[in-house]
Amino acid sequence: MRRSIIAAAGIVQLAVADWQYKSRTDLAPPRLNITIPAADNVEKGYLFVAPFAGFHDTATEQHGPRQAGPYIFRDNGDLVWSGYGIYSIWSTNFQAARWKGQDVLFSFEGDHNAGYGHGHGHTTIMDQHYETIRELRAGNHKLTDKHEFHVVSDNTAVIQIYQPVPYDLTAWGASEEQQWIVNAIFQELDMSTGEMLFEWASLDHVTPYEAVLPLNPGQAGSGYNSSDAWDYFHINSVDKNTDGDYLISARDACSVHKISGSDGSIMWRLDGKNSSFTLGKNVTFCFQHHARFHPELKSENEGDNIEYISLYDNSAHGTEDGRGTEVHTAPTSSGKIIKLDTDAWTAELVQGFYPPDNLRSKSQGSTQLLPNGNVIVNWGSEGALTEYDSKGNVLFHFYMDSGYLDLGVENYRGFRYNWTGLPNEEPAIVALENDEGTTVYVSWNGDTETKTWRFYAVTGKYGAKSFLGEAPRVSFETALEIPNKQVMHVVAEAVDARGKVLRSTGVAKLEPEILPATAGKKTPTFVVQDEGQQAWMELK
Numbered sequence: 001m002r003r004s005i006i007a008a009a010g011i012v013q014l015a016v017a018d019w020q021y022k023s024r025t026d027l028a029p030p031r032l033n034i035t036i037p038a039a040d041n042v043e044k045g046y047l048f049v050a051p052f053a054g055f056h057d058t059a060t061e062q063h064g065p066r067q068a069g070p071y072i073f074r075d076n077g078d079l080v081w082s083g084y085g086i087y088s089i090w091s092t093n094f095q096a097a098r099w100k101g102q103d104v105l106f107s108f109e110g111d112h113n114a115g116y117g118h119g120h121g122h123t124t125i126m127d128q129h130y131e132t133i134r135e136l137r138a139g140n141h142k143l144t145d146k147h148e149f150h151v152v153s154d155n156t157a158v159i160q161i162y163q164p165v166p167y168d169l170t171a172w173g174a175s176e177e178q179q180w181i182v183n184a185i186f187q188e189l190d191m192s193t194g195e196m197l198f199e200w201a202s203l204d205h206v207t208p209y210e211a212v213l214p215l216n217p218g219q220a221g222s223g224y225n226s227s228d229a230w231d232y233f234h235i236n237s238v239d240k241n242t243d244g245d246y247l248i249s250a251r252d253a254c255s256v257h258k259i260s261g262s263d264g265s266i267m268w269r270l271d272g273k274n275s276s277f278t279l280g281k282n283v284t285f286c287f288q289h290h291a292r293f294h295p296e297l298k299s300e301n302e303g304d305n306i307e308y309i310s311l312y313d314n315s316a317h318g319t320e321d322g323r324g325t326e327v328h329t330a331p332t333s334s335g336k337i338i339k340l341d342t343d344a345w346t347a348e349l350v351q352g353f354y355p356p357d358n359l360r361s362k363s364q365g366s367t368q369l370l371p372n373g374n375v376i377v378n379w380g381s382e383g384a385l386t387e388y389d390s391k392g393n394v395l396f397h398f399y400m401d402s403g404y405l406d407l408g409v410e411n412y413r414g415f416r417y418n419w420t421g422l423p424n425e426e427p428a429i430v431a432l433e434n435d436e437g438t439t440v441y442v443s444w445n446g447d448t449e450t451k452t453w454r455f456y457a458v459t460g461k462y463g464a465k466s467f468l469g470e471a472p473r474v475s476f477e478t479a480l481e482i483p484n485k486q487v488m489h490v491v492a493e494a495v496d497a498r499g500k501v502l503r504s505t506g507v508a509k510l511e512p513e514i515l516p517a518t519a520g521k522k523t524p525t526f527v528v529q530d531e532g533q534q535a536w537m538e539l540k
């Protein structure tokens, strides 16, 4: 008799890696705290996030996630790929993209200066086999910042840089010793050669007059040295349109600027101290992120004077400890789609996307417009993500490790993308025997194609295989209980939707199973019940 079970119901302790996966005891991915399960009309695709601990651990409080890094998840919180330790150092802005007709992943990797919100590093690009195929650095002897990497044509991408430079700041209230400012720079790079094709520097075009945060300790730097340079402008996103012009979000000017691709001049400013537009109701934003052009929203009868953009409006600024309550300009953060008219010089809100639980994030965040009209808003320092329909109705909401799961998780940007992952590494397998029988567990980090796992006993000198059973793949890890007969060695094969064998595991030798010593203890537990469903339970 052959029996196949779906081993998605592994019971684990919280806040530690222990017992999450039998075949990958080293992995402790964040657990998604899904407070509004995905509705039927969410967009197709996987979730791309890179959660990290926003706070240092203290003697009395630990902050999650235990394994900060880039992750791909399904809507039910099931892990597809853990990039922990693969994209190393500090990783953020993790996305899928197309590069010269190829599906790729990219992420910023580098050092993170949380106090100033700056990163220093490079962009690493991987192929569908999770192999690094390119590392891109900034041009002109500079270091790439963490905020932006955005593929804007078949073979070019935009990045940005925070370059500290000495500057005469006396006109802005500086003492003699306050001599450092951050020049906010962006570049467009050829992704194949790394050649710098365009460079724009804020100090050539924008004076500190536009700064909303004064030269002052604890705000945006006080200018006493290069690591404390006054971050008067703070670009955090760059986009490019088909006319060859750029759109930048300048957080510390509370404005979005359109930049001419031919001479770098400022074509218009939206909001901030010197807005080119009259703002309609709820258009105003501050400390915003992730401004993007959206030519696809234009209807046929709208002329060249009409432009659509989206952005993430934090509406808040402040310290980690104060949770951004020090300065805020709206009751909550929000995602925004804005229509601009450069004849009438008016800006109107097309749609606002307001958060469940009145979230207000003092840092980070993104707003992604999806092909079916839905919108994903990622709430930055609040470590949460929401999907909406085009009218702003909430379809899906989750936190990344929150509540008693783990505290203080933050996530810079969050996206939904389609992705086909074909890992180069072999699938992992373990065969565990206890009093009740033997169970074989398999997983394959990053694989999206396996539909069924087939299990075989390996016998005899020549490794002859005899079929033990099969199990549908419904979760990161799949298990098969096997009858207690003379089985000592087991292998499994990953089979795709068309019945093709993708890959075989190595041979697993039966091992005695060590069970979690939680019986009798009252411990919160995590159970993925089945596809589309997740539940939190207390052990009796």
Ligand SMILES: *[C@@H]1O[C@H](CO)[C@@H](O)[C@H](O)[C@H]1NC(C)=O
Pocket: 217, 222, 224, 225, 227, 228
């Ligand atoms: C830079 O200036 C800040 C603010 O005055 C100070 O806290 C910091 O210690 C200085 N760093 C160095 C390396 O001098």
Ligand SMILES: *[C@@H]1O[C@H](CO)[C@@H](O)[C@H](O)[C@H]1NC(C)=O
Pocket: 209, 274, 276
């Ligand atoms: C305000 O914007 C206009 C263009 O719209 C520009 O000519 C002017 O220099 C700006 N003022 C300041 C103080 O930046």
Ligand SMILES: *[C@@H]1O[C@H](CO)[C@@H](O)[C@H](O)[C@H]1NC(C)=O
Pocket: 282, 330, 331, 332, 349, 351, 352, 354
């Ligand atoms: C305008 O903003 C307020 C406060 O954030 C919000 O409650 C309201 O629904 C918004 N109105 C529109 C039309 O977006």
Ligand SMILES: *[C@@H]1O[C@H](CO)[C@@H](O)[C@H](O)[C@H]1NC(C)=O
Pocket: 033, 035, 399, 401, 402, 403, 404, 405, 406, 536
């Ligand atoms: C999930 O998030 C909610 C809202 O922040 C929180 O109240 C709850 O405790 C969290 N659940 C878990 C299991 O951490």
Ligand SMILES: *[C@@H]1O[C@H](CO)[C@@H](O)[C@H](O)[C@H]1NC(C)=O
Pocket: 043, 044, 045, 370, 371, 372, 416, 417, 418
């Ligand atoms: C994923 O692919 C499906 C099918 O082609 C498409 O309908 C959907 O819009 C895609 N999702 C994303 C996030 O691009």
